[in-house]
Amino acid sequence: MRKLRKRLNWLKSGLFWRTFFLLAFTITASLGAWTASLRMVEREPRAHQLAAQVISIVTVTRAALTHSAPDLRRELLFDLASNEGIRIYPRENSDATEPLSDTSLLTIMEEDVKARFGGDTKFAGKVNDVAGFWVSFKIDEDQYWLRLDRERIEHVPTIQWLGWGTMTLLLSLLGAVFISRLINQPLSRLTSATRAIAKGQKPAPLPERGPTEIREANRSFNQMVADLSRVESDRAVILAGISHDLRTPLARMQLELELAQLSDDARSGMQSDLAQMDAIIGQFLEYAKPTDKSNFVAVDLTGLLDDCRHEAERLPDVKMDGEVARGISVPGNATDLKRVINNLIENARRYAKTPGEDITQVTLEGRIDQGKAVIDVADRGPGVPEQEMERLLRPFTRMDIARGQANGSGLGLAIVDRIVKRHHGQLKLSNRDGGGLRIRIILPLEVPLA
Helix, strand or coil: CHHHHHHHHHHHHCHHHHHHHHHHHHHHHHHHHHHHHHHHHHHHHHHHHHHHHHHHHHHHHHHHHHHCCHHHHHHHHHHHHHHHCCEEEECCCCCCEECCCCCHHHHHHHHHHHHHHCCCCCEEEEECCEEEEEEEEEECCEEEEEEECHHHHCCCCHHHHHHHHHHHHHHHHHHHHHHHHHHHHHHHHHHHHHHHHHCCCCCCCCCCCCCHHHHHHHHHHHHHHHHHHHHHHHHHHHHHHHHHHHHHHHHHHHHHHHHCCCCHHHHHHHHHHHHHHHHHHHHHHHHCCCCCHHHCEEEEHHHHHHHHHHHHHCCCCEEEECCECCCCEEEECHHHHHHHHHHHHHHHHHHCCCCCCCCEEEEEEEEEECCEEEEEEECCCCCCCHHHCCHHHCCCCCCHHHHCCCCCCCCHHHHHHHHHHHCCCEEEEEECCCCCEEEEEEEECCCCCC
């Protein structure tokens, strides 16, 4: 029910559907008004034309019967019925009649026929339960009925009008779909590109063609993306330069600390601070590190994950579980991939303690799924709010509320995401059933190792 309501809300709010329904309503209203106007304009001329046709048929038939030999009238009546669809019957006072349908067209026609043959001319839609177009006439003092098929009077049946109108409406609606798509496709493409920018991704350049307004908007957007990319590159260069320059005074401070006469507690505290500063500088340098795909080789992912598991098991506050499939190989840089796994395990160790315990339960799994290598690193911590998942991958972002207080630069997951993208992979975050955060890495496969 919720999905149906969501889809209905989307239909109401979507610009494509609003444009389509507006065009459809306009086309339908215009078609209806045109049909009504046409029928009103052509109704009176058509009625006069039908009246002239009926007058002509009755006049010719009456003249033929009047001037024909009595012994040839039967043959004449047969010819009229078989060839012209005109049937003549004697009119009796006992005939049971039903009037014609009350339409303005037939009303005008009846007036013209009565003006020609006299006011006592009768019309009927049925005589003695026989349907047709019936009109009376006289030969001397004898009364007769002349019957025509209704199709001869109503040249265009209602079903035919309906068919033409439906076909016209369908063609018009197809045109409305085409126009709506033509109008909304550039906007939809721009919306998707904007959403990609919001997620920290770089979208493909928008086509700079079409109407002037669309072309200018796409050109401006492409320029904005290029400027953002250049700003990001400049920021990475600045971070790398500053971080590299800080290493020299930091090394000098470490040397002076070793030579200074300090108490053990003070020395330990300062060494911890300097180590933390060195780690943050290392993160800056790693984030600003350019992509070098020339060093990519076939990496034994199974062995790499096993090594990361063994190293993590040596930590006193980490408990590892999970299974890794054998024979998984991916193209990449083994050092970078190992740094990714160790970084994720370290993040879980710092921020995702199992509730009620002083240890971190980390699940490390590796497998092949649908032709891709899949790595899962999951914990049993508090997890992350769904609405903050995308923001967590942005540089200099720390989820203190969800993941506990932490000291750092907020580059941990941003570095992981950057390295995964260098390897043509995908990084996905989700909350684990039962509590905790699951980080999934999907990488392309290399030829499996023997």
